[in-house]
Amino acid sequence: MSDKIFVETVRTTPTFKKRFEFVERKGLGHPDTICDLVMNKISIELSKLYLKETGMIQHHNMDKTMLVAGQTENKFGGGKILKPMKLVMGDRATTSIDGRQLPIGDFAITTAKSWFEKNLRYVKDEHVEYQLELGKSSGQLRSIFKSPKSFASNDTSVLVGYAPYTETESVVLGMEQYINSKKFKAEFPASGEDVKVMGFRNGDCLDLTVAIAFVDSFVDSQNDYFKKKRQMLDAITEFGKKKTPLRIHAAINCLDDERKGIDGVYLTVLGTSADNADSGEVGRGNKANRVISPSRPAGAEAIAGKNPVSHIGKIYNAMSFKIADEVHKNVMGFDEVFVWMYNVIGMPVNDPKAVVVQPITKNNSEITTSQINQINEIVSSNLEKMDEFCKKLLSEQIEIA
Structure with missing residues (x-):
């Protein structure tokens, strides 16, 4: 297997050190x-x-x-x-x-x-x-599944994962989870589950644009809508300031217009824009690490709904992030790690054609033999435990959206 694991030092600025970064999170009811x-x-x-x-x-x-x-x-x-x-x-x-x-x-x-x-x-x-x-x-x-001990890949695909989360990714993910938490819903029952958070970091300033579908049965009037909106904004801003040292500026429902009456506010009946305004599709939501980060590399495969034991579009999607996280946590000296996994239809899922690990070393130093050996051990260990990993996908121990 070691002849299919490739390690390449990437000499570039890690994402968290770049001036600009964009991150998006589509919430439960999107x-x-x-x-x-x-x-x-x-x-x-x-x-x-x-x-x-x-x-x-x-x-x-x-x-x-x-x-x-x-x-x-x-x-x-x-x-x-x-x-x-x-x-x-x-x-x-x-x-x-x-x-x-x-x-x-x-x-x-x-x-x-x-x-x-x-x-x-x-x-x-x-x-x-x-x-x-x-x-x-x-x-x-269907013939792939006649031998349960060695499933063949359902597709030819390349997937990529990375680690660690940047501060921006953590804040955007945490913000959506906060707005869709039981605590927030108890305090603000007018907030629906359809939440979208877009983060734009410029240096140490983080601009958060939040969309929250209001449930109209909890809104008495236009004045009541804007009052509740201000209260939510205060809570969201306070949460953001506690979560990160970045300077936070937040806004909610930016299309609102007080001059347009009911047509100038974001109301829904069911707490999701799908009840009237917006359709949805598999694959247009969050990536395998639960955010959308245009500043980072991304594969073309949707993770949701694919077969958990044969479709590498699901398995490698999740595993590439797991390997990247383990390499970053356990191998010293890396600012950021990218992991690419590639296989061909018909080949064993646990024996990919290539796993390419691309660390960004601290201060652009040379990668050492010891670091390469540690990376090889981490990748090999994960591939050897492929069956166990697939069982975790099946038992929903690994969150995918």
């Missing part, structure tokens, strides 16, 4: 995040169903999905739903084993309904319609 989390949950539960019914996980991928926005009539004090959202669930699954049909479609819908019920306070059964576009897996791809 339409893109809904698609990611719902379809990932379906993949996980479907994998468990396959294990129960057939003794092993079968071929499936649940990563081609769109949430089509509904239509509402917003009103201070509580609006109404005119047209429900529609979740179009697509891609491929193994629908029968040895001539025995499996109820994949019904199972997917039931799992999606359960996710909405547990995660979005105001979304009920009648607020979402479901359209199934799940086709039957091809025979060639």
